[in-house]
Amino acid sequence: MAQILIVEDEANIRRVLKKILVDVDKNINLSEAVDGVEAITMLDEKTYDLVLCDIKMPKKDGIEVLAHIQKVSPQSAVVMISGHGDLKTAVKAMRMGAYDYISKPPDLNHLLKTVNAALQRVATPKKKTKKIAVPKQYTMIGNSEAIQTIHNMVEKVAPTMARVMVQGPNGSGKELVARALHFKSNRYSEPFVEVNCAAIPSELIESKLFGHMKGAFTSAHKDHKGTFEQAQGGTLFLDEIGDMSLAAQAKVLRALEEHKIQRVGSDKTIAVDVRVIAATNKNIKEEIAQYRFREDLYHRLAVIEIHVPGLNKRRDDIPLLADHFLSLLTPKKELLPDAVDALQKMDWTGNIRQLRNFIERLHILGGHQISAQDVSTYTTT
Numbered sequence: 001m002a003q004i005l006i007v008e009d010e011a012n013i014r015r016v017l018k019k020i021l022v023d024v025d026k027n028i029n030l031s032e033a034v035d036g037v038e039a040i041t042m043l044d045e046k047t048y049d050l051v052l053c054d055i056k057m058p059k060k061d062g063i064e065v066l067a068h069i070q071k072v073s074p075q076s077a078v079v080m081i082s083g084h085g086d087l088k089t090a091v092k093a094m095r096m097g098a099y100d101y102i103s104k105p106p107d108l109n110h111l112l113k114t115v116n117a118a119l120q121r122v123a124t125p126k127k128k129t130k131k132i133a134v135p136k137q138y139t140m141i142g143n144s145e146a147i148q149t150i151h152n153m154v155e156k157v158a159p160t161m162a163r164v165m166v167q168g169p170n171g172s173g174k175e176l177v178a179r180a181l182h183f184k185s186n187r188y189s190e191p192f193v194e195v196n197c198a199a200i201p202s203e204l205i206e207s208k209l210f211g212h213m214k215g216a217f218t219s220a221h222k223d224h225k226g227t228f229e230q231a232q233g234g235t236l237f238l239d240e241i242g243d244m245s246l247a248a249q250a251k252v253l254r255a256l257e258e259h260k261i262q263r264v265g266s267d268k269t270i271a272v273d274v275r276v277i278a279a280t281n282k283n284i285k286e287e288i289a290q291y292r293f294r295e296d297l298y299h300r301l302a303v304i305e306i307h308v309p310g311l312n313k314r315r316d317d318i319p320l321l322a323d324h325f326l327s328l329l330t331p332k333k334e335l336l337p338d339a340v341d342a343l344q345k346m347d348w349t350g351n352i353r354q355l356r357n358f359i360e361r362l363h364i365l366g367g368h369q370i371s372a373q374d375v376s377t378y379t380t381t
Helices: 011-024 036-045 062-072 087-096 108-123 145-157 174-183 205-210 246-258 284-289 295-301 315-327 337-345 351-365 372-377
Strands: 003-007 029-033 050-054 077-082 100-103 164-167 192-196 235-239 260-262 269-271 275-280 304-307
Touching: 003 011, 003 036, 011 029, 011 108, 029 036, 036 050, 036 062, 050 062, 050 108, 062 077, 062 087, 077 087, 077 108, 087 100, 087 295, 100 108, 108 246, 145 174, 145 304, 164 174, 164 295, 174 192, 174 235, 174 275, 205 246, 205 260, 246 260, 246 295, 284 295, 315 337, 315 351, 337 351, 337 372, 351 372
Parallel strands: 003 029, 003 050, 050 077, 077 100, 164 275, 164 304, 192 235, 235 275
Antiparallel strands: 260 269
């Protein structure tokens, strides 16, 4: 029997929430608190599977209640109740560890799906998060302050359920951040599925993400699992999400809100448990201002934002990166100090991808000891 605590200062909202939940499952054990102070007292006396908590309340607000839950009952799922204008606070709550949020007035379907997903998450035995090393091919190379900041963010964020948006220019290493978040999480042994949203035609993106049934369209010769299903239990990386059409964005938003998807050509919904990490090379706030990206989807995805700088802004990492890329090639060659100095002075608009390609060119065309003269000779203008 699920133990649920409703923390809400408005009696009519408490009444609506209680009626919706009891009508669906009369075995639910519901408790109520009219403000944050009463909630904290109740939480000290009893453990709840799920807490539905309003954000704005007298005496103590929802953020203070959430912080208390994290101390006394971290295994409890918390769903915040967000009023008009509370969206930023709701996102802050998810950064602190809240499972999700619902808006006032509560939508019946959305509420039930969120509650069911949260309870299912609580009921699923959690794996112990192991400190495992990120595979060599996905390691972020560098000792610069910017890279250390990213490493610290990954260590803090990876073990949580929080969705992450990684922003940075092309070739800067956004995928490496996504993979580090996956390998450092308790989902490390489950699939990591990558989707390049920019490479998929808009008419096929729904089938790619959500799958389709045989006969759903002309070329649908058999049932197909979409990437949400393929990533079940693991991580779904939506790369270049800024290039996704508004229609597809709406469907992704719905999947994130309801924790369920529907294959093209099917009326059956499928529950999905995936952690979504998104990445873009665009100024997403500018895209929102130009109505090319949904603000509500941005807030769903960007619970945590990680910014990856271009290589020109982390030149101190060039010696390490250059040595690393050269070490992957055979026969073994050496970069002379003057070559490293020359590399640090170059303009790297193509970022790490450009550096890697250039090191390969130097390896092929340069001598056994690669000099500054080689760098100058084989630089394309």
